[in-house]
Amino acid sequence: MRTIGFGIIGCGLMGREFASAAARWMHLQDMRARPRIVAVCDTDPTLMDWYSDHLPGVTQKTTDYRALLANDAVEAIYCAVPHVLHGAIYPDILASGKHLLGEKPFGMDRAQNAAIMAASGRPGQLVRCSSEMPFYPGAQRVIDFARSGALGAILEVECAFLHASDINPDKPINWKRMVDVNGAYGCMGDLGMHVAHVPLRLGWRPRSVHASLVKRVTTRPDGRGARVPCETWDNATITGTVGAGPEAFPLVLKTWRIAPGEANTWSLRVLGMEGSAEFTTKSPRQWRFMRYTPGGAQCWQTEDLGYQPLFPAITGGIFEFGFTDAIQQMWAAFVDELAGGDARGFPCATPQEAADHHAILTAALASGTEGRVVDVEYDR
Numbered sequence: 001m002r003t004i005g006f007g008i009i010g011c012g013l014m015g016r017e018f019a020s021a022a023a024r025w026m027h028l029q030d031m032r033a034r035p036r037i038v039a040v041c042d043t044d045p046t047l048m049d050w051y052s053d054h055l056p057g058v059t060q061k062t063t064d065y066r067a068l069l070a071n072d073a074v075e076a077i078y079c080a081v082p083h084v085l086h087g088a089i090y091p092d093i094l095a096s097g098k099h100l101l102g103e104k105p106f107g108m109d110r111a112q113n114a115a116i117m118a119a120s121g122r123p124g125q126l127v128r129c130s131s132e133m134p135f136y137p138g139a140q141r142v143i144d145f146a147r148s149g150a151l152g153a154i155l156e157v158e159c160a161f162l163h164a165s166d167i168n169p170d171k172p173i174n175w176k177r178m179v180d181v182n183g184a185y186g187c188m189g190d191l192g193m194h195v196a197h198v199p200l201r202l203g204w205r206p207r208s209v210h211a212s213l214v215k216r217v218t219t220r221p222d223g224r225g226a227r228v229p230c231e232t233w234d235n236a237t238i239t240g241t242v243g244a245g246p247e248a249f250p251l252v253l254k255t256w257r258i259a260p261g262e263a264n265t266w267s268l269r270v271l272g273m274e275g276s277a278e279f280t281t282k283s284p285r286q287w288r289f290m291r292y293t294p295g296g297a298q299c300w301q302t303e304d305l306g307y308q309p310l311f312p313a314i315t316g317g318i319f320e321f322g323f324t325d326a327i328q329q330m331w332a333a334f335v336d337e338l339a340g341g342d343a344r345g346f347p348c349a350t351p352q353e354a355a356d357h358h359a360i361l362t363a364a365l366a367s368g369t370e371g372r373v374v375d376v377e378y379d380r
């Protein structure tokens with residue numbers, strides 16, 4: 001099996017998730033290649049101890065990402081840094097010629113994304129954007145169901161990502177609640193790629209959007225005894241119109257940081273005249289679907305899928321699939337493409353899908369702040 005040398009830039013929450021997924025690569029079966037993390041970079045050197053303890057193969061630890069980009073042992077990079085830095089660091093990574101799996105939103109705003117897009121597209125360089133939730137087996141079933149044409153005329157599509165911890169007004173502020181670091185999109189920049197990925201993959205690009213934006217918690221503790229302004233949008237409900245004429249249908253995208261009681265709920269629901277299907281991470285082993293013929297019964301069926309991932313693994317089929325599995329499956333898709341595969345028909349989100357999601361979010365931000373329906377202007 002081929003080994004691909006990886007570097008991580010940004011060793012926080014998500015950097016550790018990748019390191020964990022790579023460390024248990026033996027979990028996957030019949031892979032073309034495996035990642036080997038050889039270099040890590042973070043401006044906070046205190047994070048390095050964890051990597052030293054758990055990744056003996058790392059030969060470079062640096063606080064300067066340019067030093068990591070100069071390392072010939074690094075073929076591909078995972079970059080997971082705060083949003084404001086994407087627009088500067090991703091183009092530098094791309095200029096180095098190394099492959100990139102970059103974290104969403106792939107640029108803090110549309111201008112940053114345009115800079116990243118301008119730097120991508122080198123022949124032979126694989127560039128993908130992180131989005132792991134569609135790799136749940138139940139989500140894959142809903143996607144396959146839609147791709148098969150089983151929906152008939154579409155009534156509505158909804159994809160949601162719901163968090164609840166921000167309902168606590170005493171939760172300290174962090175960079176994801178700061179407009180100048182997270183971006184003016186607020187919750188949409190944080191969660192938008194998660195909800196846009198599947199609709200865009202299925203060709204459902206809204207031509208216009210209306211967004212309802214909600215701001216409830218306006219100050220937060222700064223961790224040093226004071227309260228500081230918290231200006232990012234808490235919740236966004238985007239209603240787009242896909243298609244035109246009698247076949248047009250609504251696409252609802254929900255990115256909520258204050259959804260009472262929801263820990264990390266990602267859901268996808270597609271409703272059609274002949275078939276409907278849905279998946280939610282609340283029921284991670286199941287998907288639900290309904291097939292309808294005129295005059296027939298309207299019966300939803302629920303199937304327990306257990307562990308039936310896109311990339312085969314050692315786990316028995318009756319067991320449960322979870323978040324860390326979805327992360328590893330996303331990595332499997334990226335590594336498979338790096339090794340010449342087709343990611344079993346479901347590659348990670350592409351740069352064009354990331355750019356399209358920026359077009360949607362930019363229109364949604366204008367819609368929500370100006371109170372009007374806004375046409376989405378795609379690059380192509």
Ligand SMILES: NC(=O)c1ccc[n+]([C@@H]2O[C@H](COP(=O)([O-])OP(=O)(O)OC[C@H]3O[C@@H](n4cnc5c(N)ncnc54)[C@H](O)[C@@H]3O)[C@@H](O)[C@H]2O)c1
Pocket residue numbers: 009010011012013014015041042043044047063065079080081082083085103104105130131132190
């Ligand atoms: N796919 C997902 O489910 C998911 C979940 C959470 C976050 N994310 C994304 O991952 C990215 C990082 O989020 P996180 O939650 O890991 O944040 P984090 O704050 O835990 O980690 C970010 C790290 O980047 C480091 N950093 C800052 N400037 C740097 C620089 N110039 N060079 C190197 N390192 C630098 C910070 O010190 C920090 O350790 C964001 O783009 C975020 O949207 C994705």
